[in-house]
Amino acid sequence: MTEDVHAEDGGSPVAAAVLPLPLEFEALYLSNQEAFHSYALLYLGSNDAAEDAVHRAFLEILRHWDALLEESNLQQQTWAILRRVVISQALGTFRTRLMLLRSEIGLYQAMGSLPPRQFDAIVMRHVLHCDTGKISWYMGVTPSTVDYHCRKAKERLELAVASYIKIGGDLE
Numbered sequence: 001m002t003e004d005v006h007a008e009d010g011g012s013p014v015a016a017a018v019l020p021l022p023l024e025f026e027a028l029y030l031s032n033q034e035a036f037h038s039y040a041l042l043y044l045g046s047n048d049a050a051e052d053a054v055h056r057a058f059l060e061i062l063r064h065w066d067a068l069l070e071e072s073n074l075q076q077q078t079w080a081i082l083r084r085v086v087i088s089q090a091l092g093t094f095r096t097r098l099m100l101l102r103s104e105i106g107l108y109q110a111m112g113s114l115p116p117r118q119f120d121a122i123v124m125r126h127v128l129h130c131d132t133g134k135i136s137w138y139m140g141v142t143p144s145t146v147d148y149h150c151r152k153a154k155e156r157l158e159l160a161v162a163s164y165i166k167i168g169g170d171l172e
Helices: 023-044 047-063 065-069 074-100 107-112 116-126 132-139 143-160
Strands: none
Touching: 023 047, 023 074, 047 065, 047 074, 065 074, 074 107, 074 116, 074 132, 107 116, 107 143, 116 132, 116 143, 132 143
16 A cells, blocks of 8 residues: 555656646636636635636536537637636625624524525625626526515515514615
8 A cells, every 4th residue: 555656757647647628628728717817816805715716617617618619709608607606606705704793683694594596696686786687697597587586585584584674675
């Protein structure tokens, strides 16, 4: 069990066994990695979070590579994937932090316990003040589905903190 895991040249055989990636994908990676990282760092605030988001975005791009090649604007589509990954990661981080906050009425805990789509929709609409079109693009659903998720989230929140929110009132 004490075998030398290094190749004769001193390198790792695992590192030498790189999966064959499409040449065009490698070119896209090399030409966009720095810009993707800068964008992710701006929104996520830490180098580790930005690296994780860019890594996940490129895995997603690779997973859909053949379909993306058929798109009329590959660059636009890959940036859309990055934006979705970054937004998703930022919302996940926000949910975690929200659950740690204290509230007399339990609103933060109630928000943190919403189903993922309801949480995303309600936070994007009422905290980030995004319009329905932007939310529907991010979530990949129709505007009426965004409205449905917001309505259901608001109903759940009203039930969770019923004694503090007037029925029919606004969450803002």
